[in-house]
Amino acid sequence: MSQRNLEDNLDRSRLPGIRVVAPPHGREAELRVVEDVISTIEAGAQANVVVLQSDQGSGKTWLLERAAALAARRGFAVVDGMSPSVATGRPVSLVGGRTARGEDDRIAVLAAGCEAQVCGRLRNEPVLVVLDDVHWVEPALLHAIGLVMAKLGAAPVLWMFALDTAHAESANGQLLHSLVRRQRVQRLGPLEPLSGAAVVSLVQGLTGATPDPDVIALCESVGGEPQSVVDLVLALRQEQSLVISGGVVELADGALTTDVPSRVEAEPGARLPAAFVRMVRSRLGRLSLRCREVLQVAAVLGDRFPPQDLAEMLEERTSHLLGPLQEAIRAGVIDSDGDEFTFHREPVWLVVLGTVPALLRSLLHRQAATMLVEQGRADAAAVHVVHFVKPGDEDALRIIRDAAVGLLPTAPRTAAALAIRGLEIAPPGSDDRLVLATSAVAALVRMGDLGAAVDLATEQLGTCGESASSSLRTWLATALMLRGDESAAQGVLAGGGDTRDPLPDLLLLNTFSGEERREVVAMAERVLAEPGSHSDAVRAAALTVRARVRWREGELSEALATAEEAIAVQPGLPEVCQVDPLWMRAWMLTRVRRLDDAFETAEQARRVIDEHNLGVLVSLPLALRAEVRLVQGDLAAAEADATAGLRAAERAGTSVYEPQLRAVLVMVSLRRGDLAVAARHLRCLEDRVPGGPPVLLRCLLSALLTAAGRGVREAMEELREVVGDAGSRRRLVLEDPSSTSWVVRTALGAGEVDHAELVVVTAEEIAAGNPGHSAFAAAARHGRALLEDDVTGLAGLEDLYGDDVWAAASLVEDRGSMLRADDRDRAMSELDQAMERYDDLGAAWDAARVRRKLRRLGVRRRHWNHETRPDSGWESLTTAEGKVAALVAQGMTNQQVATGLFVSPHTVGFHLRQIYRKLGIRSRVDLARIAP
Numbered sequence: 067m068s069q070r071n072l073e074d075n076l077d078r079s080r081l082p083g084i085r086v087v088a089p090p091h092g093r094e095a096e097l098r099v100v101e102d103v104i105s106t107i108e109a110g111a112q113a114n115v116v117v118l119q120s121d122q123g124s125g126k127t128w129l130l131e132r133a134a135a136l137a138a139r140r141g142f143a144v145v146d147g148m149s150p151s152v153a154t155g156r157p158v159s160l161v162g163g164r165t166a167r168g169e170d171d172r173i174a175v176l177a178a179g180c181e182a183q184v185c186g187r188l189r190n191e192p193v194l195v196v197l198d199d200v201h202w203v204e205p206a207l208l209h210a211i212g213l214v215m216a217k218l219g220a221a222p223v224l225w226m227f228a229l230d231t232a233h234a235e236s237a238n239g240q241l242l243h244s245l246v247r248r249q250r251v252q253r254l255g256p257l258e259p260l261s262g263a264a265v266v267s268l269v270q271g272l273t274g275a276t277p278d279p280d281v282i283a284l285c286e287s288v289g290g291e292p293q294s295v296v297d298l299v300l301a302l303r304q305e306q307s308l309v310i311s312g313g314v315v316e317l318a319d320g321a322l323t324t325d326v327p328s329r330v331e332a333e334p335g336a337r338l339p340a341a342f343v344r345m346v347r348s349r350l351g352r353l354s355l356r357c358r359e360v361l362q363v364a365a366v367l368g369d370r371f372p373p374q375d376l377a378e379m380l381e382e383r384t385s386h387l388l389g390p391l392q393e394a395i396r397a398g399v400i401d402s403d404g405d406e407f408t409f410h411r412e413p414v415w416l417v418v419l420g421t422v423p424a425l426l427r428s429l430l431h432r433q434a435a436t437m438l439v440e441q442g443r444a445d446a447a448a449v450h451v452v453h454f455v456k457p458g459d460e461d462a463l464r465i466i467r468d469a470a471v472g473l474l475p476t477a478p479r480t481a482a483a484l485a486i487r488g489l490e491i492a493p494p495g496s497d498d499r500l501v502l503a504t505s506a507v508a509a510l511v512r513m514g515d516l517g518a519a520v521d522l523a524t525e526q527l528g529t530c531g532e533s534a535s536s537s538l539r540t541w542l543a544t545a546l547m548l549r550g551d552e553s554a555a556q557g558v559l560a561g562g563g564d565t566r567d568p569l570p571d572l573l574l575l576n577t578f579s580g581e582e583r584r585e586v587v588a589m590a591e592r593v594l595a596e597p598g599s600h601s602d603a604v605r606a607a608a609l610t611v612r613a614r615v616r617w618r619e620g621e622l623s624e625a626l627a628t629a630e631e632a633i634a635v636q637p638g639l640p641e642v643c644q645v646d647p648l649w650m651r652a653w654m655l656t657r658v659r660r661l662d663d664a665f666e667t668a669e670q671a672r673r674v675i676d677e678h679n680l681g682v683l684v685s686l687p688l689a690l691r692a693e694v695r696l697v698q699g700d701l702a703a704a705e706a707d708a709t710a711g712l713r714a715a716e717r718a719g720t721s722v723y724e725p726q727l728r729a730v731l732v733m734v735s736l737r738r739g740d741l742a743v744a745a746r747h748l749r750c751l752e753d754r755v756p757g758g759p760p761v762l763l764r765c766l767l768s769a770l771l772t773a774a775g776r777g778v779r780e781a782m783e784e785l786r787e788v789v790g791d792a793g794s795r796r797r798l799v800l801e802d803p804s805s806t807s808w809v810v811r812t813a814l815g816a817g818e819v820d821h822a823e824l825v826v827v828t829a830e831e832i833a834a835g836n837p838g839h840s841a842f843a844a845a846a847r848h849g850r851a852l853l854e855d856d857v858t859g860l861a862g863l864e865d866l867y868g869d870d871v872w873a874a875a876s877l878v879e880d881r882g883s884m885l886r887a888d889d890r891d892r893a894m895s896e897l898d899q900a901m902e903r904y905d906d907l908g909a910a911w912d913a914a915r916v917r918r919k920l921r922r923l924g925v926r927r928r929h930w931n932h933e934t935r936p937d938s939g940w941e942s943l944t945t946a947e948g949k950v951a952a953l954v955a956q957g958m959t960n961q962q963v964a965t966g967l968f969v970s971p972h973t974v975g976f977h978l979r980q981i982y983r984k985l986g987i988r989s990r991v992d993l994a995r996i997a998p
Contacts, residue, residue: 093129093264096254100133103224103252104140107192113215113223115246119231120255123293126228129257130196133226137194142224143187145195169206176210184214184223192222200242201233208238212245219249231256259290259398268292272299273308275315280322281308284342287411289349289398301341328416329368330452330487334427335416346417353397357390358421361399365419366430368449370408378437379430428454435465445469449480452487460498463491467498470505474512478679482509486522494529500538507541511548514682514718519545548682550721587615606636610646617654617800622836626654648674652690656697657803659841659868662988665694682718685711689723692730698983699871699907705734725751725763732767739910741775762788762797766805769812774911778815785809789821795828803829803845804873807880810849819853826853840866841873848877857884864972874976875903879916886923894925899973906944906980940998942984950977954990955997 096118103114116133120126134144187193197203197211215225227246233239260268265285269277277285284302288294302308309318322328322337335343350358363379364371373391377384391407394400399414400407409415422430431453438447448469455462470485485506492499503526510519523542539558546555590611593600600608609632617625632647648671655664668690675683688711695704708730715724728751735744748767765788773781788794789809799806806829813822826849833839833846844866851859860881867873882896897920904913920926936942943951946967953963960974967974987993 093125093132093257096129096257097132097136099252099254100226101136104137104142104194107222107224108140111222112220113218113225113249115215115249115251116224116226116254117242117246117251118226118228118254118257119234120228120257121231121291123289123291124255124257125260125292126230126255126257127198128292129254130198130226130228134194134196137224142192142194143190145183145187145193172206173209173213176207177213180210180214181217184218184221188218188221188223192224194224194226196226198228200227200229201236201238203238205238205241208241208245212241215245215249225249260292260295261286261290265290265295268295269299269315272296273303273310273315275310275313278314278316280317281315283322283411284339284413287413288342288345294345298342298345301345302339305339305341307339307341322413328412329449330483332453334419335413338413338416338420342413343417343420346414347421349397350399350418350421353393353399354390357393357397360387360390361394361418362422363430364400364407365409365415366422366427366450367434369412369415370403370406372406375434375437376407379433439465445472448484452484452491455491457491457493463488463498466491467501467505470502470509474505474509476679478509478512478681482506482513482515485509489526499526499529504538504541507538507545511541511545511682512678512680514684514714514720516545516549516682516719520549548718548720548722550724586611602635606632606647609635610650613647613650613654618797620796620800620832620835622654622658622832622839622842626651626658629654649686649690653693656690656693657800657841658839659697659803659870661694661698661869665691668694682720684718685715685720685723685727688714689726689730692727696730696733697870697872699980700983701734701737701908704730708734729763729767732771736770736774737907737909737911739914741771741911744771744774762794762801766798766801770808773812778812779817781812782816782818782821785812786818786821789813789824792828795824796832799825799829799832799842799845803841804867804870804876806845807848807852807873807876810852811880814852822849822853826850841868841870844873848873848880851884852880855884857881860884864975869979871903871907871976871979872909874972875900875907875909875912878903878972879912879919882916883919886919890923894920894923897923899970902946903973903976906946906977938984938986940985943981947977947981947984950974951981951985951993951997954978954981955994957994 100116103116107114118126118129134146138144184193184195195211200208211225215223225246227242229239229242265282266277269275269281269285285295285298288298299308307318308315310316317337317339319337319339323331328334350361353361360376360380364376367375367379373384373387377387380387391400395402398410399418400409402408409418419427431450435447435450435454438444438450444465445468448466451462451465455466466484466488470481470488473481473484482505485502488502489499489506492502503522507519507523507526510516510522520542523538523545527538527542543555543558546552546558590608593604593608594612609628613625613628613632616622616628629647629651633651636647648667652664652667652671655661655667668687671690672687674680675687688707692704692707692711695701695707708727711727712724712731715721715727728747731747732744732751735741735747748764748771751767752764765784769781769784772784788798798809806825809825810822813819813825826846829842829846829849833843836842844863847859847866848863851857860877863877864874867877878896879900882893882900885893885896897916901913901916901920904910904916940948949967950963953966954960958966960971960978963974964971981993982988985993985996987996
């Protein structure tokens with residue numbers, strides 16, 4: 067045996083043209099055991115033995131290599147006795163008796179050599195001896211190692227052996243167990259199949275890129291053994307079935323067809339790479355003929371199948387399936403899941419299904435469909451009917467059509483797959499074709515594939531009769547509206563040849579628009595004036611329009627009440643993907659700073675979307691939540707929700723909610739002081755939304771960025787048109803009450819007192835008309851105090867702002883700014899408090915602004931160096947928040963805490979709100995209950 071560091075001697079020849087395998091996850095527990103044994107020996111313990119027994123290809127060699135590398139780093143000398151397999155391809159067995167003189171001499175020579183190597187290293191350091199593939203080792207060497215182990219039992223030596231489970235009872239396997247019986251033995255294995263992060267890490271090591279979901283699914287489908295994954299990736303690479311783009315490795319032929327679409331494909335698994343199919347078929351070939359035949363029939367039933375259905379298809383008793391199904395489970399081909407069996411992975415199922423000859427597959431699908439129809443499960447039968455239906459078979463086509471229509475509300479993906487397959491069969495001009503086309507487009511819209519929906523609807527409108535296509539037109543218009551193309555949507559509805567009144571459809575579609583044009587308002591009022599003449603969905607849309615109009619007119623309580631009425635009217639299953647009353651209520655609640663209620667309404671919208679499989683609207687509740695999180699001061703959560711919302715919108719092709727999502731990201735980046743990122747998000751908002759973002763939103767965000775980068779005078783150049791127009795000015799205050807103080811401050815800084823006065827008067831008018839909404843009262847009083855430079859006018863406003871942490875922090879900053887001329891010490895105290903708040907919120911831009919003000923007072927404050935904290939939990943609290951939490955948990959009031967910490971009660975309230983958010987609680991009682 068020769069000493070070597072195994073980690074430096076990987077066989078790179080096995081990986082031509084690609085990287086050496088990086089350490090995968092999934093073996094941490096076993097490595098921890100080895101590390102514990104190493105620590106025991108380091109602490110002075112005597113020799114130890116580790117025996118690793120697992121299946122071929124499960125990663126035994128890799129684990130020994132990592133153990134050797136770990137020991138070498140800990141100061142061990144590593145003696146490697148890895149033994150190659152013999153040419154016979156089977157374990158070496160003892161030949162003849164051990165009593166032969168020649169054999170004894172050979173064992174003695176081997177033992178002397180082994181002892182010399184080990185003892186030579188023991189003079190300086192502990193030793194690890196590694197022996198892989200014990201079943202291939204020459205028996206004389208095993209006997210020799212046993213002698214040395216017995217002789218060096220008191221020495222700091224760790225012996226590690228690896229044995230294939232299939233050979234555990236072989237002569238060498240029995241000999242090993244006999245040799246270690248009297249030693250301190252730690253047994254490891256069997257090693258579990260790799261999945262998830264372990265597969266990702268292994269593929270990353272092989273390719274230098276992160277695998278996409280399809281590549282991961284294929285790798286998890288070959289048994290989960292590291293060697294199988296390596297072999298598959300190498301084969302895919304060799305056959306040019308993989309491509310790397312943007313640091314992601316994916317299949318060269320595009321994404322796999324999965325889920326329901328794969329069940330209705332004419333050729334199952336047609337897009338699976340050939341190398342993968344060969345590997346899975348090789349595994350299947352090791353099963354018995356009886357097992358393979360049972361699996362083929364099961365695969366026709368689907369990737370999930372009840373055993374009773376399989377028994378009926380085979381015309382056998384369920385008990386007769388026990389043997390073949392257990393064999394398939396042991397082989398890792400299927401799993402048991404409650405009342406059904408499932409194929410281990412969908413790609414495995416597709417390979418099994420592909421082994422059934424096409425003619426027999428069609429006949430088996432017909433048999434399955436007949437069985438399911440007789441069971442009263444026509445929807446399930448439709449998936450099988452598509453595989454044998456012929457043109458003109460009206461009964462079969464009716465099954466497909468009815469299933470698609472019936473599944474649309476609950477399973478749009480299945481409905482789309484069936485309807486699209488049905489369109490390939492339905493004769494041109496038939497009524498079935500129109501129903502299938504409408505169902506397919508509706509399903510595609512609901513599941514969030516707007517591009518496919520628009521293409522299919524446009525194609526089918528060219529073949530269907532104009533007078534019968536109103537529903538199809540409505541769904542096409544819906545898809546266009548969700549993509550942000552409002553004019554095209556209206557043109558589709560107006561261009562129909564039917565005589566049906568298009569106004570209800572236009573009203574429904576207007577729920578996706580933020581504009582209340584005069585004709586839309588008139589339309590809504592007409593609907594509401596005709597009770598019983600329109601559907602609940604249309605009435606809910608009309609009420610939503612009325613709620614928005616009342617909000618724009620400054621009737622905030624009436625607007626909220628009308629939105630709640632619309633929610634009550636909304637039908638159980640929304641038409642045309644309509645959830646706008648919930649969206650409107652959450653939006654309004656955020657503006658009046660009832661943030662807990664706003665968040666719960668956003669969650670209610672999410673539940674509706676999930677319940678009705680409206681994947682196209684997944685970005686909506688994320689946009690609502692992101693806005694709430696932003697006002698609460700949780701920049702990380704706001705950014706996470708907005709980013710997730712943009713990803714969802716991009717997948718679905720929906721740009722209608724992108725302005726809100728981008729606006730959140732602009733503000734998060736701006737608060738953090740990253741003006742370049744903020745500007746990039748603003749450009750994306752302007753470039754990617756058809757027709758441009760709402761003018762007011764774009765103007766306000768642009769002015770904020772301009773003020774941060776170039777100054778207030780330049781910012782007022784962008785704001786002047788908005789501030790000068792009464793309607794725009796009103797909408798500005800209603801959009802965000804806390805923007806009042808910023809605009810007033812900016813106008814004053816630019817020397818435009820008249821414009822500042824206009825904004826303050828507008829805010830005061832809104833506040834006067836809505837005495838029940840304190841956030842607007844606070845905004846009006848805040849603006850007036852700034853205009854008149856009256857610091858006393860800021861008193862008591864923090865409580866009125868409620869949970870708006872930015873407005874509260876700017877209030878403290880403004881107090882400090884207004885006191886600089888008359889009370890330097892108090893000004894410094896207020897500005898210090900403001901800077902602490904901004905720093906706690908991670909608002910580098912705001913903190914830097916306050917720091918500049920302090921410098922003008924002759925005070926230099928260093929930049930805060932934040933230690934990294936988690937986003938939630940006790941460890942996420944800042945030092946100040948921890949002090950407040952401890953005192954409040956003891957039962958102190960805000961005033962008592964403020965007195966004890968020499969801060970204002972408002973500062974205590976600010977910290978308390980952050981504490982509640984970070985700990986996920988709602989009250990002082992909760993805080994006292996969970997306090998450590």
